[in-house]
Amino acid sequence: MTDEEMPTLHDVIAARPHVYRYLKPTPLYTYCGLSDMLGAKVWVKHENHLPVGAYKVRGGLNLVAHLSQSERDSGLFTASTGNHGQSIAFAARAYGLRATIAVPEGANPGKVAAMRGLGAEVVVHGPNYESALEWVVAAAAERGGRLVGGTENLLIHGVGSYGLEIVEDLPEVDVIVVPVGAGSGACATAIVAKTINPRIEVIAVQSAQAPAMQRSWLADKAVTVRAQTIADGLALSVPFENTRRILRKYLDDFVLVEDSAIEDAVLLLLEHTHNLAEGAAAAPLAAALNMKRRLAGKNVVLVMTGGNLSFERLRMLLAQSRKQGVPA
Amino acid sequence: MTDEEMPTLHDVIAARPHVYRYLKPTPLYTYCGLSDMLGAKVWVKHENHLPVGAYKVRGGLNLVAHLSQSERDSGLFTASTGNHGQSIAFAARAYGLRATIAVPEGANPGKVAAMRGLGAEVVVHGPNYESALEWVVAAAAERGGRLVGGTENLLIHGVGSYGLEIVEDLPEVDVIVVPVGAGSGACATAIVAKTINPRIEVIAVQSAQAPAMQRSWLADKAVTVRAQTIADGLALSVPFENTRRILRKYLDDFVLVEDSAIEDAVLLLLEHTHNLAEGAAAAPLAAALNMKRRLAGKNVVLVMTGGNLSFERLRMLLAQSRKQGVPA
Numbered sequence: 145m146t147d148e149e150m151p152t153l154h155d156v157i158a159a160r161p162h163v164y165r166y167l168k169p170t171p172l173y174t175y176c177g178l179s180d181m182l183g184a185k186v187w188v189k190h191e192n193h194l195p196v197g198a199y200k201v202r203g204g205l206n207l208v209a210h211l212s213q214s215e216r217d218s219g220l221f222t223a224s225t226g227n228h229g230q231s232i233a234f235a236a237r238a239y240g241l242r243a244t245i246a247v248p249e250g251a252n253p254g255k256v257a258a259m260r261g262l263g264a265e266v267v268v269h270g271p272n273y274e275s276a277l278e279w280v281v282a283a284a285a286e287r288g289g290r291l292v293g294g295t296e297n298l299l300i301h302g303v304g305s306y307g308l309e310i311v312e313d314l315p316e317v318d319v320i321v322v323p324v325g326a327g328s329g330a331c332a333t334a335i336v337a338k339t340i341n342p343r344i345e346v347i348a349v350q351s352a353q354a355p356a357m358q359r360s361w362l363a364d365k366a367v368t369v370r371a372q373t374i375a376d377g378l379a380l381s382v383p384f385e386n387t388r389r390i391l392r393k394y395l396d397d398f399v400l401v402e403d404s405a406i407e408d409a410v411l412l413l414l415e416h417t418h419n420l421a422e423g424a425a426a427a428p429l430a431a432a433l434n435m436k437r438r439l440a441g442k443n444v445v446l447v448m449t450g451g452n453l454s455f456e457r458l459r460m461l462l463a464q465s466r467k468q469g470v471p472a
Numbered sequence: 473m474t475d476e477e478m479p480t481l482h483d484v485i486a487a488r489p490h491v492y493r494y495l496k497p498t499p500l501y502t503y504c505g506l507s508d509m510l511g512a513k514v515w516v517k518h519e520n521h522l523p524v525g526a527y528k529v530r531g532g533l534n535l536v537a538h539l540s541q542s543e544r545d546s547g548l549f550t551a552s553t554g555n556h557g558q559s560i561a562f563a564a565r566a567y568g569l570r571a572t573i574a575v576p577e578g579a580n581p582g583k584v585a586a587m588r589g590l591g592a593e594v595v596v597h598g599p600n601y602e603s604a605l606e607w608v609v610a611a612a613a614e615r616g617g618r619l620v621g622g623t624e625n626l627l628i629h630g631v632g633s634y635g636l637e638i639v640e641d642l643p644e645v646d647v648i649v650v651p652v653g654a655g656s657g658a659c660a661t662a663i664v665a666k667t668i669n670p671r672i673e674v675i676a677v678q679s680a681q682a683p684a685m686q687r688s689w690l691a692d693k694a695v696t697v698r699a700q701t702i703a704d705g706l707a708l709s710v711p712f713e714n715t716r717r718i719l720r721k722y723l724d725d726f727v728l729v730e731d732s733a734i735e736d737a738v739l740l741l742l743e744h745t746h747n748l749a750e751g752a753a754a755a756p757l758a759a760a761l762n763m764k765r766r767l768a769g770k771n772v773v774l775v776m777t778g779g780n781l782s783f784e785r786l787r788m789l790l791a792q793s794r795k796q797g798v799p800a
Contacts, residue, residue: 415582
């Protein structure tokens with residue numbers, strides 16, 4: 145990918161009519177409990193309020209809007225750990241297309257049920273994202289379908305609409321903290337924010353138990369690291385090349401947080417915002433708590449990327465917290 | 473109150489600019505898990521996505537917008553079990569006014585913290601809503617402040633904006649199920665829906681452990697019943713006269729649900745929608761589960777009036793459900 149092929153603010157602006165045809169901007173709220181805790185003015189961008197409960201749906205809607213008639217007729221094929229699949233299923237349904245989604249064994253059952261509820265065919269294959277991807281690449285080739293990558297530029301263009309909403313609703317934003325799975329959300333945020341105002345800091349977060357993108361960003365080359373995080377939205381072992389390069393160009397910093405800190409952050413968000421965050425969506429708060437001095441007094445936006453935490457995981461976290469008295 | 477003084481659809485339409493000056497329409501989403509469970513097409517109106525996490529903020533914003541300069545200068549005084557107080561605190565902050573909120577002992581600590589975070593003075597007084605109200609009536613008189621009732625028409629006009637959003641987003645709605653505390657939400661919903669289309673059924677719900685409004689509706693006169701529900705948003709012992717009369721005129725039916733069914737419904741909503749509902753906001757699902765035959769095949773809207781469930785209550789519910797295997 146050359147610089148010329150990198151998504152731009154203009155691409156994001158052009159994608160917006162396709163995104164807003166099917167959904168509304170999400171709220172950006174400040175919470176006094178979180179602000180007190182961090183010694184900053186803390187805002188949460190509620191991407192968990194979208195249909196399917198995650199920001200990715202913005203990208204799916206833009207991608208499907210741009211498909212040719214023959215691509216639409218051929219049906220869509222993609223692999224996902226969950227929210228990307230829901231996004232493609234939602235967009236396919238909106239446009240009346242068939243969608244086949246490959247997910248790894250043990251995928252979040254609520255996310256899988258939602259894909260099926262949206263009419264997608266869901267195929268469970270292999271132990272991780274990469275093996276599900278391998279299956280779906282072959283299936284798409286065999287059946288002549290349109291393979292949808294996890295980080296296509298058209299997805300990034302659509303996803304960028306939330307970044308634009310942040311800057312429009314809070315022009316005085318100083319720092320945006322965003323989690324990274326495949327990287328489309330962080331890329332889109334960084335492109336939008338840095339193009340509009342280079343002084344806005346964009347900080348990406350991964351789990352220390354799945355640091356492939358962060359290590360690749362630091363090394364400026366693809367580094368594969370086996371993902372062992374409990375946060376399914378962050379579970380990626382092999383970095384995507386296009387998002388790696390975009391992050392390298394636009395991102396200010398890329399930090400890691402422990403899975404245990406992510407779990408604490410899920411509970412803190414539940415207590416202080418009354419919103420359920422999935423692991424990935426709680427990682428920004430976990431990271432912010434490690435950067436209190438750096439964030440002090442600033443306008444800080446934490447992107448709550450999705451709310452699809454499984455019921456069983458939540459039950460486990462709450463039971464654990466009662467035993468340990470953490471963090472409430 | 474004569475019929476002429478009852479709020480109308482026109483009042484609701486006139487209130488909208490004041491409401492939307494500070495907040496955006498909330499989403500109405502369908503969930504396949506809930507639809508399967510009820511054998512109907514089930515939609516959830518996400519009033520929990522509003523600032524302060526509850527529909528009441530719509531009413532507060534409209535009321536404050538209509539105050540005279542001398543009322544604004546005198547400061548606002550009101551009593552609340554929680555969300556009404558947050559609404560008045562939010563609206564007072566938006567317009568730069570002082571607000572004094574009386575709450576009963578044991579009030580939801582998250583709601584109280586949110587009122588204080590919004591800059592309101594919170595006074596804890598007495599064991600229940602009625603005793604907090606008694607205190608604040610005296611305080612307002614003594615200090616020359618503007619007393620804000622819990623169900624003033626100006627509140628109902630603002631709250632009605634969510635009813636209008638429902639009918640606009642889903643013109644084919646057949647049934648709306650809405651919880652009743654003091655009754656402003658149910659009144660507003662019924663006025664809007666029945667005026668636009670008398671065939672839309674509006675069904676109100678109270679806890680069987682706090683049935684004052686339901687018994688009063690059935691008897692067509694004020695009936696006082698001591699409230700013992702775990703759902704703070706439904707805890708009312710002495711019915712409001714104006715909402716009782718509006719409900720009598722507009723409402724199709726008024727049902728009761730057990731607190732235990734409300735608790736199950738909180739967990740079902742968490743599992744199927746990934747949204748945290750406070751007790752009152754889960755009562756419509758609990759009621760719908762008791763009316764499956766009546767609702768079969770219909771377009772049913774459940775109003776999720778607020779999300780401010782306390783962390784401790786949620787922890788208790790989840791721990792309980794693990795023991796009993798209910799309902800997940």
